[in-house]
Amino acid sequence: MQETDNVTTEERRRPSFVLGEGCTENDTKQSIRRPARSKVPYSNDRASDHSIMEGEGVAHRMVEANGISMHVAEKGKGPAVLLLHGFPELWYSWRHQMAGLAARGYRAIAPDLRGYGDTSAPSAAASYTVFHIVGDLIALLDTLAVPQVYLVGHDWGAQIAWNLCMFRPDRVKALVNLSVPFMPRNPAGKPTQHLRSFYGDDFYVCRFQEPGAIEAEFARIGTRKLLRVALCNRNAGPLLISEVDFEAEVALPSWLSEEDIDYFASKLDKSGFTGPVNYYRCLDLNWELGAPWSGVQIQVPVKFIIGDQDMTYYFPGIKEYIHGGGFKRDVPMLEEAVVMEGVAHFINQEKAPEITDHICDFIRRF
Numbered sequence: 001m002q003e004t005d006n007v008t009t010e011e012r013r014r015p016s017f018v019l020g021e022g023c024t025e026n027d028t029k030q031s032i033r034r035p036a037r038s039k040v041p042y043s044n045d046r047a048s049d050h051s052i053m054e055g056e057g058v059a060h061r062m063v064e065a066n067g068i069s070m071h072v073a074e075k076g077k078g079p080a081v082l083l084l085h086g087f088p089e090l091w092y093s094w095r096h097q098m099a100g101l102a103a104r105g106y107r108a109i110a111p112d113l114r115g116y117g118d119t120s121a122p123s124a125a126a127s128y129t130v131f132h133i134v135g136d137l138i139a140l141l142d143t144l145a146v147p148q149v150y151l152v153g154h155d156w157g158a159q160i161a162w163n164l165c166m167f168r169p170d171r172v173k174a175l176v177n178l179s180v181p182f183m184p185r186n187p188a189g190k191p192t193q194h195l196r197s198f199y200g201d202d203f204y205v206c207r208f209q210e211p212g213a214i215e216a217e218f219a220r221i222g223t224r225k226l227l228r229v230a231l232c233n234r235n236a237g238p239l240l241i242s243e244v245d246f247e248a249e250v251a252l253p254s255w256l257s258e259e260d261i262d263y264f265a266s267k268l269d270k271s272g273f274t275g276p277v278n279y280y281r282c283l284d285l286n287w288e289l290g291a292p293w294s295g296v297q298i299q300v301p302v303k304f305i306i307g308d309q310d311m312t313y314y315f316p317g318i319k320e321y322i323h324g325g326g327f328k329r330d331v332p333m334l335e336e337a338v339v340m341e342g343v344a345h346f347i348n349q350e351k352a353p354e355i356t357d358h359i360c361d362f363i364r365r366f
Helices: 009-013 025-031 091-103 130-143 156-167 191-199 213-221 223-232 258-271 274-281 283-289 318-323 326-330 352-363
Strands: 059-065 068-075 080-084 107-111 149-154 172-178 302-307 334-340
Touching (some): 059 130, 068 091, 068 130, 080 091, 080 130, 091 107, 091 149, 091 258, 130 156, 149 156, 191 283, 213 223, 213 274, 318 326, 326 334, 334 352
Parallel strands (some): 080 107, 080 149, 149 172
Antiparallel strands (some): 059 068, 068 107
């Protein structure tokens, strides 16, 4: 491959999210912690707890924040816990945690992030930088008169949570992040450049880059089929779009009901996928804009949880980074990194009681 922009071959091989070094396989195995038994006062069985799964008692409102209208779901009273969802989800992905947190004396706040559900969805990709999304959340907290929160994020919500802690640590008491570890800026090159070098153009993040293309593909597939395949995926290998059988019959697991799929689909059909996909289209722009924060550490108390069947755990270098000292170096107040056995990416839905336990056990200390 011809080298350009003074980037060496070795640097091109180093993905933007790989930073840990010196970890052996034995180190990784020894650092895996088995989760404790659930103490949440409800089960994860969809038949016995259907009203909880549907968000019974959740209050909804629209809030003007940072120039957009945000849909916010809330439940409970007490110290505020801000819950940030990922792709392709909504506030609804936190339905179990909202019930559990409210039952334990917390105020659970779960917005639809910019571009999702009933929240405004600007069309321009450049309107979805981490600065826009963090700005939305700070404005939301100001509007709700909440000076500080316990923060919980998953998937893209986790990435936004890392950035919120980086930009405004004064607003965060403690953070519990799921699935996506902190990914310090790699000065060697843009994220999509590294991803293409590892996985090729068919990798889902790369396929998402062309405006309108993946939206048309999703429209052809249909939102319900897309959600069934995406939420139930347990393949820890790289997600290559051409290798996904969207026509396959997918049996829903016990933690996901047809009613859940219907709710997600009804909102995503309304808002469309351009907003959610625009988060991926801003990866390189975020890299450019984030240069002033290169080398900045996350300075809030942190607990991190990931499933051992989550494809994120198998991105090049991620295991070594989490278990080999790099993660702790960049997040010095990291107190725990938990790997849950037999759990895939949508961890807060698949293991809802256990995740609620992890959240509550950690945040009550701060």
